[in-house]
Amino acid sequence: MTGSVERMPQLEALRTLHAARRADDVIITSMGAARDWMVLGAGPLDLPLVPSSMGTAPSIGLGIALAQPQRRVIVVNGDGAMLMNLGSLVSITAAGPANLILILADNGVYEITGAQPTAGSAPARADGTSVAFMGMARAAGFRTVHRFSNAADWARSVGSILSATGPTFVLLDVGAVPGSKGPRSPGPAGPRAIELRRHITQDPG
Amino acid sequence: MFSGDEMAALFTSMGITHVVSIPDSTIGAWHPAIEASPDLRLVRVCREGEAWAVAAGLYLGGATPLVLIQCTGLFESGDSLRNVLHDWKLPIFAVIGYRSYLNQDTLPGDTCLVFTEPVLDAWRIDYRLITTPAQREEIRTHYVACRDAGTPGAALIAEGKA
Numbered sequence A: 001m002t003g004s005v006e007r008m009p010q011l012e013a014l015r016t017l018h019a020a021r022r023a024d025d026v027i028i029t030s031m032g033a034a035r036d037w038m039v040l041g042a043g044p045l046d047l048p049l050v051p052s053s054m055g056t057a058p059s060i061g062l063g064i065a066l067a068q069p070q071r072r073v074i075v076v077n078g079d080g081a082m083l084m085n086l087g088s089l090v091s092i093t094a095a096g097p098a099n100l101i102l103i104l105a106d107n108g109v110y111e112i113t114g115a116q117p118t119a120g121s122a123p124a125r126a127d128g129t130s131v132a133f134m135g136m137a138r139a140a141g142f143r144t145v146h147r148f149s150n151a152a153d154w155a156r157s158v159g160s161i162l163s164a165t166g167p168t169f170v171l172l173d174v175g176a177v178p179g180s181k182g183p184r185s186p187g188p189a190g191p192r193a194i195e196l197r198r199h200i201t202q203d204p205g
Numbered sequence B: 001m002f003s004g005d006e007m008a009a010l011f012t013s014m015g016i017t018h019v020v021s022i023p024d025s026t027i028g029a030w031h032p033a034i035e036a037s038p039d040l041r042l043v044r045v046c047r048e049g050e051a052w053a054v055a056a057g058l059y060l061g062g063a064t065p066l067v068l069i070q071c072t073g074l075f076e077s078g079d080s081l082r083n084v085l086h087d088w089k090l091p092i093f094a095v096i097g098y099r100s101y102l103n104q105d106t107l108p109g110d111t112c113l114v115f116t117e118p119v120l121d122a123w124r125i126d127y128r129l130i131t132t133p134a135q136r137e138e139i140r141t142h143y144v145a146c147r148d149a150g151t152p153g154a155a156l157i158a159e160g161k162a
């Protein structure tokens, strides 16, 4: 990927996911995606991972997916966070949960700390070429990988992608919003964890 | 000190459903028995920071996970266990191999002996040091106490080899 790649607005991409998700899906979001998801409205089964340990969202998603094989678990991760925990791609495919969808919202930067380029993005690299997340996902063992740079294409495909057997990797090229803030915790994490567990472990009926 | 069958039976009797692990030479010898246990699922991760997060997800999903790592992996785990145990307050229990505690034949002067217990204290993990086979039941007793209190905890298992 180079600086010339087409990018869709992240908020729009997430609005599409928000409309396509089922009420009984678990959605985990991190960093800027968590901020945007809370704007769109997080449901009782959603985990905006704030506060977080950077990079752990796919691993938490793997755990929930293994514990709840009847539920779809959708993780929206940032590219900076992904680079911090690339091994999680391998752990996910090792366990192979059919109900896990990992969406990587790649804006090329650490947006919420001031949009510094990541070590994987073209402007920060000696050869000026960004790293290939699609190739990484494939090489890590994801058999189903998708990439969207255009909001309309993503909106057309999201339903079938979420319904397919996973684990699935989806790369979304999204634009960074310079000057945007980080996500704010919606409340003390301990009680939120208890509530989330209660909702996730209820029979989806 | 313990065989794989002993540990698999212990974890099963504790009600553990998933063992999230990276091996060392002691823990790795337990993996086949854990994998062969009908009531346990071994989940392999790539670094220990991941193990706490996978265990967190398992717990949030209603399972009963255990983190099984070496003390070196405890050092690797810092930010992840901080978030899981102290931000989200999830009562995840760990069994941690204490490298070089029984002898330093392989790694004379192993700094694991310097840092393991202070790091556990710094992360406020209530642990029991297990140095003899006779203490096996203490692992379960401590686990049950932590579970009933809804708090994290660990059993620190003395090891000889690296």
Ligand SMILES: Cc1ncc(C[n+]2csc(CCOP(=O)(O)OP(=O)(O)O)c2C)c(N)n1
Residues within 6 Å of the ligand: A030, A031, A032, A033, A053, A054, A077, A078, A079, A080, A081, A082, A107, A109, A110, A111, A112, A113, B079
């Ligand atoms: C271990 C660790 N190092 C650094 C930080 C500081 N930090 C907070 S958010 C962030 C950037 C996250 O980037 P990305 O995952 O791409 O999400 P985006 O901000 O682009 O939505 C960084 C580096 C942190 N929280 N944790």
